[in-house]
Amino acid sequence: MQRVNGVAPYKRRLRGRCPGAGPKARTGAVAFSHRFGASLNPHPRFHVVVIDGVFEPDPERGARVIAAEELDAADAAADQTQVRRRIPPPSRRRPTSTTNG
Numbered sequence: 001m002q003r004v005n006g007v008a009p010y011k012r013r014l015r016g017r018c019p020g021a022g023p024k025a026r027t028g029a030v031a032f033s034h035r036f037g038a039s040l041n042p043h044p045r046f047h048v049v050v051i052d053g054v055f056e057p058d059p060e061r062g063a064r065v066i067a068a069e070e071l072d073a074a075d076a077a078a079d080q081t082q083v084r085r086r087i088p089p090p091s092r093r094r095p096t097s098t099t100n101g
Contacts, residue, residue: 015054035045
């Protein structure tokens with residue numbers, strides 16, 4: 001699997017919008033791909049769900065969530081542009097094997 005480090009600017013911006021977040025604060029996300037549409041037609045796409053805050057270690061509770069403040073459409077657009085710039089288009093990606101071997 002190819003590692004894409006297109007999220008570093010996003011993490012810095014998000015941490016800066018979370019009051020009281022320290023250097024150990026981390027963001028969280030879930031990514032998944034769909035290969036087919038509702039009628040089982042080929043329709044590959046990629047989804048990412050990202051929290052709008054950060055997790056920070058808390059000695060008493062294990063972790064605490066700090067919500068981001070003042071995120072807007074311009075922040076989302078800047079993050080999408082940055083990630084799209086770093087993820088290669090499908091025509092340049094290496095094929096992945098679907099066989100066990």
